[in-house]
Amino acid sequence: MQHVSMHRHTQWEDLIGPLVEVHQHGQVVRSGIVDEAMPDGSAIWITSDSSQPRRIYEKSEGFLIYVEPQPLTGASTYRMTAEHLHLYAGKASPLRPQWNR
Secondary structure: OOHHOOEEEOOOOHHOOOOOEEEEEEEEEEEEEEEEEOOOEEEEOOOOOOOOOEEEEEEEHHOOEEEOOOOOOOOOOHHHHHHHHHHHOOOOOOOOOOOOO
């Protein structure tokens, strides 16, 4: 994995399935596929591979997770953008703050 395009991901509960890098104390300690995550995002499990067994990594132990951003896929990829373009055209959008003019 190329570290150049990796970004820290803090919402671990959303990470089931992607390839990630696990960091601790500024070092990459493992890379692998996330196969499970705690619902509160406090820990993830990396699947076993040919060299390492399945293992849990907990935020409370100082682990950080980095992931390479991937393009969205599927039928709803552009739904929110298109919906908001038409729904909020010329109106205030709840997605951006309104400042006093």
